[in-house]
Amino acid sequence: MVIVTKTDATEADVNAVVKRIEGAGLKAQVSVGERHTVIGVIGDKTVLGDIPIESMSGVDRTMPITAPFKLASREFRNEPTVIAVNDTKIGGRQVPVIAGPCAVESTEQIVTIAQQVKSAGASFIRGGAFKPRTGPYSFQGYGEEALKMLEAAKAETGLGIVTEVMTPHEVELVGEYTDMFQLGTRNMTNFYLLREVGRANKPVILKRGMSATIEEWLLAAEYILAEGNPDVILCERGIRTFETHTRNTLDLNAVPVIHELSHLPIVVDPSHGTGIRSLVCDMTKASVAAGADGLLLEVHHDPDHSMTGDGAQSLFPDQFETLMRELKPIAIAVGREM
Amino acid sequence: MVIVTKTDATEADVNAVVKRIEGAGLKAQVSVGERHTVIGVIGDKTVLGDIPIESMSGVDRTMPITAPFKLASREFRNEPTVIAVNDTKIGGRQVPVIAGPCAVESTEQIVTIAQQVKSAGASFIRGGAFKPRTGPYSFQGYGEEALKMLEAAKAETGLGIVTEVMTPHEVELVGEYTDMFQLGTRNMTNFYLLREVGRANKPVILKRGMSATIEEWLLAAEYILAEGNPDVILCERGIRTFETHTRNTLDLNAVPVIHELSHLPIVVDPSHGTGIRSLVCDMTKASVAAGADGLLLEVHHDPDHSMTGDGAQSLFPDQFETLMRELKPIAIAVGREM
Amino acid sequence: MVIVTKTDATEADVNAVVKRIEGAGLKAQVSVGERHTVIGVIGDKTVLGDIPIESMSGVDRTMPITAPFKLASREFRNEPTVIAVNDTKIGGRQVPVIAGPCAVESTEQIVTIAQQVKSAGASFIRGGAFKPRTGPYSFQGYGEEALKMLEAAKAETGLGIVTEVMTPHEVELVGEYTDMFQLGTRNMTNFYLLREVGRANKPVILKRGMSATIEEWLLAAEYILAEGNPDVILCERGIRTFETHTRNTLDLNAVPVIHELSHLPIVVDPSHGTGIRSLVCDMTKASVAAGADGLLLEVHHDPDHSMTGDGAQSLFPDQFETLMRELKPIAIAVGREM
Amino acid sequence: MVIVTKTDATEADVNAVVKRIEGAGLKAQVSVGERHTVIGVIGDKTVLGDIPIESMSGVDRTMPITAPFKLASREFRNEPTVIAVNDTKIGGRQVPVIAGPCAVESTEQIVTIAQQVKSAGASFIRGGAFKPRTGPYSFQGYGEEALKMLEAAKAETGLGIVTEVMTPHEVELVGEYTDMFQLGTRNMTNFYLLREVGRANKPVILKRGMSATIEEWLLAAEYILAEGNPDVILCERGIRTFETHTRNTLDLNAVPVIHELSHLPIVVDPSHGTGIRSLVCDMTKASVAAGADGLLLEVHHDPDHSMTGDGAQSLFPDQFETLMRELKPIAIAVGREM
Structure with a gap:
């Protein structure tokens, strides 16, 4: 200092x-x-x-002269952290894809989508069971019932599960079903929750707070690491700026910055990072080109009847399939593979 | 729509x-x-x-044509909500002051400061028992021990207590001591916590999220109101912008905007809204002139030895006393009283 | 460094x-x-x-350790700069008011408004002759014709003139009519224009760029000072943030910050700083309480028929008159006078 | 409406x-x-x-229901605008590259760099003759002398010239040398300058204002188009956000958004969009993957001795050459070519 x-x-x-x-x-x-x-x-x-x-x-x-985070820093660990979940490695050469709807709505819905994204090459099915919503009158997710639907989708397809946990006392319950915890943008500074998943034995995808600096984000990761859980995956999902045309401003600069400052892998969520379906494919390609270690994508086979407003940013399964094919040469061009 | x-x-x-x-x-x-x-x-x-x-x-x-919040809106209730706590009314003609240190550090500290702010005219003593900190290595508060110190300060001075609650399962504990809950900027979208204080029987000071729009803030209030707790006090504490000279940008526009959109009272926290001691007095005066229904101010008798970095924005007790005197004519000029 | x-x-x-x-x-x-x-x-x-x-x-x-501006800094000159224009002093004990419509629309309009604001206590009439507009199809001002209308208003009322200059080659023309140049938010980084008014012999009101840091703003002032014109008045007019309810976020923190960093006076424009008529009076009071050295206010006797969209933020003359009365005790409370 | x-x-x-x-x-x-x-x-x-x-x-x-810009809109013209300069087409299948130093410092410097970037595949040499600088004491460019140095570089290499024009009365002078005008971020709302280049007979690269919305940016383009110059190229160069680690936040979302809203080509400047050399290559790849119609890159053979602080974001010639090679497969993957 x-x-x-x-x-x-x-x-x-x-x-x-x-x-x-x-x-x-x-x-x-x-x-x-x-x-x-x-x-x-x-x-x-x-x-x-x-x-x-x-x-x-x-x-x-x-x-300050030195960064306030330690365990998350390149200085602490110079080699990239590679996190293995089931057969998938995150942080290595492969760029795994986590895909699925905003919310789990029925067994039929989640199984159908899981089959579609699996056949297109995804490694994980995502879907909200507990949904953080800006207002109290919006659909808040089906809770444990939805976790069971995810389990059915996993049984059917072999895909790993990624789902959000919103509060410390549900970490255990969600942990019984999920393969990776997701912590949402609204909970990046929910420090009790960070600590609780830090004591769990599963990887954690930590979304960037919508107005969090990169340093604050790494400090949130530090909360998890400091409790003993080394498997933190950062997720850039767009930040809040003055621009109103897009829902968020996807900050792809964060990808190479995180690679410089930290050994932790970083995945990108172009669905929330744009909020507009027609922009998602271009920005997914840009994410891979920027060096993303993975992707989080919303896919819905019937977005017009989805139960949250996020249908407008969900890809149709055939768009997703085409995208997965188009990503391959880009991944190869930057020394990775899909 | x-x-x-x-x-x-x-x-x-x-x-x-x-x-x-x-x-x-x-x-x-x-x-x-x-x-x-x-x-x-x-x-x-x-x-x-x-x-x-x-x-x-x-x-x-x-x-959207109509606002997405209801119970918080002027359309739902046209009269300003006045919240009575002990002998103090918030939202009426009086502009009550909540003052005290960032963190409760010892019985001696909190009693000393409580006596000083009481004699200068404050109605509540504030002080953190559970502290949300950006990084895991910073002092996180003395917890229940600190709640007892606040109780001692209340016993000594008669001041009401305001202290932060950070997670749902501590609402009951904190509620045994505090007269008003404080929800911090990092927890404005901690929806389980909003609901839990919504079921409690005490007023809640809801700080604006550091990048929350006014609409999102009122939706967070709606979560509390929807659970049956009508006593929500909004607190403007500065928002995050590109300006780096000050810690936050105090958005005083929010004061008259809230008065137009909602019946809930709004208090202002110029200590966090500036982050710099030498700016606090001018901005406190501006807050009262803008129509604030109350003030939240950091005061410390020995900020150089405070246990959090926030000493740099704490007023000295004599500054606070002078400020309280100088606020009176401004309050009168806008039809209020201190 | x-x-x-x-x-x-x-x-x-x-x-x-x-x-x-x-x-x-x-x-x-x-x-x-x-x-x-x-x-x-x-x-x-x-x-x-x-x-x-x-x-x-x-x-x-x-x-950096030292600020990159010099002539504008408190270190260069510790005493506040007081700028005398006609009989008015800006930067001293008095808080002078510059009032008038967004654009000069006719002699009748500007003379009428000038008489009204004069009788309510304003010292300057403002009105745009050359208007910077976001799009090319909006009304761009009546140019020199409008300058003559302002001259007529001055002749009628004795008020000084404040009007905007937009490009270097019009500095001479505008200077023949105006008592103070106004440089708009969109021209804060128009460096040729800064230099040109720096060579003129009239005070300059320099509005803050809508996303300019305080440091950049003082560097823009430095351009003017470095050319030899010592009479720069800074004007806070709101900055661009994520908040969309108000047109801009009025950054009143800037008032005490400028007073700490610089000897130059700072005036506030609550009309642009809010963009909403019903918020202007409260925020004007807040500006005076924060220590503003002057005020810039839009006033229009018939805003429904004004020629720019800014009618929505213009006060009616009777609102302005009431406001001027209500400001007096606030000014006195902070050691100033209206 | x-x-x-x-x-x-x-x-x-x-x-x-x-x-x-x-x-x-x-x-x-x-x-x-x-x-x-x-x-x-x-x-x-x-x-x-x-x-x-x-x-x-x-x-x-x-x-508003309809966009306020017309000539710039997809509704006015559905086909992409392709702008031909010398032998290069901007807005077509090819992704041309404009490269060079921040400022023209000497004939030797600019010729050396021009040769290097030419041999690596660039189509234009860029370099500032007139430099907009935040403060008056920084190097402001060599003016016409520098234009002549650019001419020498063009004579030597055949590369087209891109250089910035800062004020209306220099449009003619700069136009005698340059093949394309560049309008900088600080001049996006310099409306006289927009109009003046709108009357010139050369393509204009219009950088996005650092806090301009996409709509405002297209309205700035509309000023140029409305004067009769159809050859406007938009340039995303990063916007101002709360993030401080990078100099700007490169908003690549803007690339597909512009392609949806407008027929005008959009190029990307990852040098200013990051401000950090080590991030430039990854973000250039991301730009091409997102669909950029061209690139603007700072390259300097001796950045440690460059005359502006921007050396820190300039690529070394060998980095540039490698990058150009690595971009090819990405361009092909998105249906383009370098």
């Missing part, structure tokens, strides 16, 4: 800061500039984390 | 949409324009909520 | 950076941390401005 | 609005809902553009 003083800071102010740093067992290095004095702090920054240096007299601001 | 068709929509497309609307028991009114056909939907829109009209063939987009 | 190296930077990398700094006549101070080496640069940072340090091998990033 | 009334609007209010619409020669269609009355307007909406309907009594808000 670097501490910058105000132009009118006194020597006593600087000394007080230095004393505080040294009191925490760290080393301080003072550079006197023309207007500002800069105090460098050397040692384990986490010790300083909760000391409100910025509140001290004469201090203008502090600037 | 108004449905706009694509320019190449066929008559069959329009008829299918109309049939769908009528099938839901609503009335459709078709206007054929030069390029687009517009279909107005008349009746209870919530019936339509989960029908994915946008997914239907020939549909370009849908545009 | 502080330079942070990558964790894998070599000693040779660090030496090359140091050599580069010293080659520019500056001093480098190296602190070797556990993971990163930090190199502090001492001396006149502007020398470094165009050296792409971040491009050098082993460099992770650079962090 | 659809007009929504307030819940308390009277019949007289509705009648006044209808009368106003009919007075403008348009047709009004009234739907009385349970809470709101909706008035549809049929006819040429541009007639209504400047009538401040929202200001009228009883009106809550207006909602």
Whole structure:
């Protein structure tokens, strides 16, 4: 950490800061500039984390030097983390696909879609059993009943299950059915939930909060890792910006950034990242080209009768099948395979 | 709701949409324009909520006409909601003040600050027992022990208690101590928590999510109201924008907007809304002038030794006292009193 | 400036950076941390401005210590700049008001409004002669003809004139009529225009770009100051955020921030800052309470027949008059007067 | 346009609005809902553009149905616009590349880089002669001298020239040298400049404003088209969001969106869209996969000694060459060629 003083800071102010740093067992290095004095702090920054240096007299601001996440960082582990689920590896050469409807609506629906996405090459079936909805009057999912429908789809197709868990006390229940937990954008800062899945024994797909910086996202991953669960998969799903034509702004920059900062795999969800069916295929191709380690796609065989408004961003099964074929040469071009 | 068709929509497309609307028991009114056909939907829109009209063939987009929240709306209840807690009324002529440190650190600390803010005119002591922190290595609060310290401060001063609850299963515990629940910005979309405090028998201060639109915020309030708890107080605490000089951008526009759209009271938190001590007093004055129904302010007698980084935005007790005095004529000028 | 190296930077990398700094006549101070080496640069940072340090091998990033603006900074001039125009002082104890319609539409219109706002206490009449419009098919202003109408309004009322200039070659023409130039939000980065008004001999109201940081805004002011015109008045008019209910998010935090960083006066435009008539009065009060040095308000006696869409945010003359009265006690409460 | 009334609007209010619409020669269609009355307007909406309907009594808000741009729209022209410059076609099957340094620094520099990018497959050399800089103390470009250096590079390599024009009165001068004008992000709303290049006889690359919506961007294009210049190429270069790790957030969603809304070609600038050299290649691949009609890339043979800070986002010539090779299969996979 670097501490910058105000132009009118006194020597006593600087000394007080230095004393505080040294009191925490760290080393301080003072550079006197023309207007500002800069105090460098050397040692384990986490010790300083909760000391409100910025509140001290004469201090203008502090600037972090090292990233505040550790277990998630490339510095902690330089090799990419590869997560094996059933026969699929996430984070390796393959780019696995998780596909399915927004919500599980019936056994027939989820089995039908599972068969279709399986035959097109998907590795996982996704579908919401517990649905986070902006308003209380919207369909909130069929809960455990829906988990059983997913189980039926898995039995039928062999696809792994991905489904969302929304609150700590349902982690156990959802864990009985799912192969990977999904944590939604609205729960990226639900810290109790992060901790609870951190204690579970299954991979976790952690969606980026809709206004989370990449650093905050990695800190959310750190909550899970710190509890002992090493299998965190980040999911870029679009961020909130001023643009209103699309539902979200898909931030593909995040893909190479995460690959630089972290060893964790990152998958992309172009369905939520655009919110518009006609944009999904182009943005899926862009995701693979940017280096995504996997894809999350909404597919529905009858989106006009889906039970959530998200039908408008779901691909039809035949679109999905065509897309899967078109992705292959792009994956190969970037050293991957579908 | 108004449905706009694509320019190449066929008559069959329009008829299918109309049939769908009528099938839901609503009335459709078709206007054929030069390029687009517009279909107005008349009746209870919530019936339509989960029908994915946008997914239907020939549909370009849908545009809501009525707000998706009901119980929170001015249309549902035209009179402002006034919430009485102990001897204080929130939403009436008075502008009550909730003050205290970011986190409860010791009995001595919280009692000292409670006495200071009480003598300056505050009605509630605030302080975090359970702290939502961006990273797992930061101080997370003393939990129930801290609740007991708040109780001691209340016993000593008579101030009501405001403290945050972070997860559904702690609502009961926190409710044994607090006079008002606080729901933090990171939990505005923690829907299980919203529901749980909706079933509790205490007022809830609902902070705006850092990237929540006003409509989404009112929908979060709707979750609480829909469970039967009518005592929701909204709290503007700054939103996330591109500006980096301040920690957040305090959106005071939200104050008169909420007063137009809703009967619920709105309080303002200029401490988080700026993140910088030297800006807090000016923005507190602005909040009262904008019509805030209350204030949430961080005050610490020794911020340099506070246990969270938020010391940098805490007022010193003497600043707080001066501020309280300076607010009086502004409150009077806008027809209120401190 | 502080330079942070990558964790894998070599000693040779660090030496090359140091050599580069010293080659520019500056001093480098190296602190070797556990993971990163930090190199502090001492001396006149502007020398470094165009050296792409971040491009050098082993460099992770650079962090500025001193603000990149000089003439606009408090460090350059500690006393607030007070700008006298006719009999009005901007930046002193008084909070002058600039009021009028979005666009000048006729002599009758502008004279009528000028008389009304004058009698309510305004010091300047504003009105667009040259209008920046998002699309080419909207009314673009009556140009010089409108300037003459403003002149007539001035002759009739004695009010000073404020009107916008949009391009360098019209600075001279507009300058023949106006008492203060206005530079609009869409022209904050029109650097030729900034320079041209910097060479003119009249005060300039510089509106904040709709997505400009405070630092960029002060750098735009610096362009004007650097050409020799010391009379720059900053104008906060709302920024672009994700919120869609209001036209813009009025960033009142900017008022105390500018007062800390700069000696230049700052006025606020709550009309554009909200875009909704019913919000303007509350936000004007908030602006004065936050410490605004002046106000820019849209007033129209017949907004339903105004020639731009901005009628929806214009106050009626009687609302303006009431507002002016209601502002007085707030101004006094913050040590100012209307 | 659809007009929504307030819940308390009277019949007289509705009648006044209808009368106003009919007075403008348009047709009004009234739907009385349970809470709101909706008035549809049929006819040429541009007639209504400047009538401040929202200001009228009883009106809550207006909602546009048709896009406000015409000449730029797919509805005006359904076939993609293909722009031929020298031997290169932009908007067709080929994905041409414009490459070069941020600023032209010397004849040797620009000729060297031109030769390198030419041999790697670029079609145009880019380089700034007039540089828009955030602050007045940064290097502002060598002006006409630099234009001559570009001419030398063209003579040497046969590459077309792309360079920025910043102000109307330099359009003629720059036009004597350049093959395509570039309008920078800071000038997207410089309406005089848009008009001036609209009267020139050369293609214009119009960069998206850093906080411009797609609709505003197309309206800026409309300014150029409306003056008679049909050859507008849109350029996505990243937008401003809350994310601070990258310089901008590259909004690749804009590529398929523009292809849906407009017939104009869209190129992508991953150099500014990321601001970080190590991210550029991945994001260039993503751009091609998303359907970009061309690329704008910064390349510098000696970025450590470049004269602007943008060296940090410039590719080295060998990186550029490798990238050009790696793009080929991706282009083919999406039905294009490099």
